[in-house]
Amino acid sequence: MIYQGVLTKMQTEFLEPIQYYLVFDNDFIHMNQLLNKSIEMKLVGHQCLSCGLDKPIYRQGFCRTCFFDKPLAGDWIMRPELSTAHLNKEDRDLEYEKKVQLQPHIVYLANSSNVKVGVTRKSQVPTRWIDQGAHEAIEIVEVPNRYLAGITEVALKDYVADKTNWRKMLKNDIEDEDLIEWRQKLKEYIPEEAKDYFIETNTETHLKFPVEQYPIKPNSLNLKKQLQYSGELVGIKGQYLIFKDQTVFNIRANEGLVVEINI
Template identity: 80%
Template structure:
């Protein structure tokens, strides 16, 4: 069977284990059903996720023009402390920015390769944690806009990591942490204007991924260098497909590629 479409990040269901779906314009693949099966992935083109044109992907699934012009690629996406919609100030499109920035946001602790702090819209819990490959996470602050979440993250990352080591996450070299204890330890560093929004009694969320076995030395698959790859799928974690030969393919970092996926 052959599927053709533009890669976007896999959609998920929060079940035990997580259920993954690769969704194309007119079809989808339930990826869990492909575990222990051989699949082939071939790059056949590129298509910007914003303008839909067949242009080289620059970053985040966007062509160069859209990356520097569209609001969804504004600096405040990666750096929420730069959000200005709460001040009625426009970056690229104030209507769009108000829609995204002026809604409840969560500051959280997640344990993927290590304990890290992060920010997401409340509507993206627990999807954000799943996409990061976290096996446990906890909300620590809920604020009414993205800016307040951003300044909280900036304050806390002086005392806890804000990045995931993707290799350690995929090797599953993890230990369980008491995230409630981490929350209590970090509370003193939360900005004064945010302290009324601290969540005192939340419990950890645990996440189980569909992985048969983990790679010892994960080797990233780059379809821009190797246009066709075939391998046996042995796991899915975060937005990565894990193969028997220890190749790993990050769907998220390859958004915008047009691919053919053949099932043996």
């Protein structure tokens, strides 16, 4: 069966194991059902996730023009401490920025390759942890806007990592950690503006991914250069497809590519 569409990050269901869906405009693929099956992918074009034009993808699924112009790619997306909607101050589109920034946000600890701190909208829990390939996570602060979450993350980055080692995550080279203990250790470093939002009494969330075989030496597929690839799918973790020959393909990093998938 042949499918064709523009890549966007896989949609997920928080079940055991996590369920993954690759969604196109008029169809979708339940990726879990493809485990241990051969998949052929071919690059056939580009489609900017904002303007929809067939233009080279620059970053985050956007063409260069949209990346620098559209509010969906503002600096505050990756650096929440730069949020200004709470001050009624516009970056690119104040109405959009208020909609996204002025809602409950979570500062969390997640363990995918190591314990890291991160920020997400409350509505994106546990989706954000799934996308990062975390096998355990816990909320530590719930604040009313993105700015407060951002300054909390910045303060805690001095004491805990803020990046995931994607190779360790994919190799499953991980150790269980006591995230409740980590949360208590970090409490004193939370900024004064956010201290009242500290969460005292929750427990860890555990996640299980549909992986039959972890790669020993993951080799990242660059479909823009290789144009075509075929392999047997043996796992899905984070937003990565894992193949039997140790090839891994990051769906999220390839958003905006138009692909043909032959199953």
